[in-house]
Amino acid sequence: MSTGISGLDDILGGGLFNGEVYLVRGGPGTGKTTLGTHFLTAGACGGESVLWITLSEPEVKLHQHAGRQGFDLRDVTFLDLSPTAEVFAETSTYDIFASANVERDPLTQRIIDQMDTLQPSRVFIDSMTQFRYLSTDAFQFRKQTLAFLRFLTDRGATVLVTSEGTPEIPDDDLQFICDGVFNLANAPEGRHVHVSKFRGSGFRSGDHTIRLGQHGMTVFPRLVPEGQRHEFVSEPLSSGVPELDELLHGGLEQGTISIITGPTGAGKTTLGAQFIKEAAGRGINAIIYSFEEGINTLKTRCEAINIPIGAMAERGTLSLSQVEPLRYTPDEFAYEARRDIEREDRRIVMIDSISGYSLAMHGRDLISHLHALSMYLKSLGITVLLINEVETVTGEFRATDVGVSYLADNVVFLRHLEINGEMRKAIGVLKKRAGNFEKTLRELEITRYGLKVGQPLSGLRGILSGTPEFIDPE
Structure with a gap:
């Protein structure tokens, strides 16, 4: 399955495996959401049903940002779980139940309903870090995440999730859970991606240059000479x-x-x-x-x-x-x-x-x-x-x-x-x-x-x- 970025497909030896879960890590502005946009639009252009679950940015802003990069999201279905302005104005408080327990159940039901209705082949979740705040401890987060991702893959979806790991809140648990890990960085010498995990297949190691522009993300795989094919x-x-x-x-x-x-x-x-x-x-x-x-x-x-x-x-x-x-x-x-x-x-x-x-x-x-x-x-x-x-x-x-x-x-x-x-x-x-x-x-x-x-x-x-x-x- 193509990621929608030819250079990244080249690094992965062709693309992603169907029905597996891949993690995209990186700091702010490294291109995590852009990579997910490529992933979904590639499927939509091929006639697949695709689902974008957003927990941070509202759908209208995602459409605006994607439009500036030339993406067409008309065939992408959104499940907008981001907080609305009304949340700030609510006066009710959770005196009996922890807020995480109150908020998690409605979100879970909305995801189940959307999956049953759409039956997507590609799902992009931006970002899994928000689910962490809905769990009472690390054990519950890992348990619930495993169950959630299995729920998606059991229905035939290939899943791409983003993470905003920091030294204070690391995402090592997600790296162990997922089938592949793509690390995005914006270093002084330029943007790059390196793959640290890709179950079931080899991949091209090392840092590979990324350029973000008006047409989204372009990945330039680091050149590795193959075996000698011609003599002088x-x-x-x-x-x-x-x-x-x-x-x-x-x-x-x-x-x-x-x-x-x-x-x-x-x-x-x-x-x-x-x-x-x-x-x-x-x-x-x-x-x-x-x-x-x-x-x-x-x-x-x-x-x-x-x-x-x-x-x-x-x-x-x-x-x-x-x-x-x-x-x-x-x-x-x-x-x-x-x-x-x-x-x-x-x-x-x-x-x-x-x-x-x-x-x-x-x-x-x-x-x-x-x-x-x-x-x-x-x-x-x-x-x-x-x-x-x-x-x-x-x-x-x-x-x-x-x-x-x-x-x-x-x-x-x-x-x-x-x-x-x-x-x-x-x-x-x-x-x-x-x-x-x-x-x-x-x-x-x-x-x-x-x-x-x-x-x-x-x-x-x-x-x-x-x-x-x-x-x-x-």
Whole structure:
């Protein structure tokens, strides 16, 4: 049974089991009622009879809130048990009976009557915390709750209940009673959901991003790479620059992960775009995710050096996507990327850059998310180009500053050099799992005709320091 939220169904391996009880926990404003609205409207759209039992907010307000999010509740039946304004004005007091005992019996009878009349397949109760106040002690609450939920499920209903547990009034008893527990939270790094219990089936663990908007709740499951389904293609992806292909012994193998690393201004993005240009000429579709540079700026400077990415985009062989990292969480970006890549059959993905991607982490673990995304794409046989910027322009050589080089099948590095008072660039290969590579360094120039790679710099030493010295040939 679908929850009405595709991302949550994905986390649960398909959805909910019929005839069971599920608990939605969370503080105020975390989306508990919104999730329940999705649950009921999904059933109503499928022709099911559905029942909303509300004990806190009146029906008219629920209609107003749902309407703002685009929900249609016309086919949802409400049982409004929320207190009315008249309750405050009542002068009668309960001198003989406790108020809980007086109020509970009429509520119970109204629920029984509604269930017998409607016979719903889905029931949403918002919230079970209100029933706690109608019980004299914890034992009575547990006993009455078990009986109540069994009454609902015995009549064929799948039940979703919310809880407003606090440290002072915990809801551990409800967690034990229910068949599944969904925890909603609104943390500083963003909203998320995690499933702590789901009887009878596995589920995707961890925190998964939630976004609440004009169309309700969207859940972005955390990407977990599955088993390897594709190996890299032995045919290498040529750069179109003969000297660079010599350096790589043919190019980069398709279906591998490559890190192009170097300091600012060394030509990392240009080098990645060069590989994409050559692939497009062979009919291989690609996509560039730019976290730092505007698309128009990227087009202008690439076309100025004979890499016509604008024309490639018009033909459909290249898709350009500008990403605002502070707007996305890593789960949202992975979801969008997965949808774009699979829908458009993109075989090369370039992420420019890891530094920009890290801004989307909001304090989360960069390495684990980048690992999941990269390995997932690799499992589909997609060639991944990761652009990485190192902070040091010269001095001690480091492949990356964030410890992600283990991910790469190939590491191509760029370096600034100072030779005779002039700034130059060098390119080399640090790692290539799928084959051999040239161990020398070559000079790199970016000209209006494209990339130009020179002969090996065999007459210099100390190149990786950025301040090389000429070797005395003697």
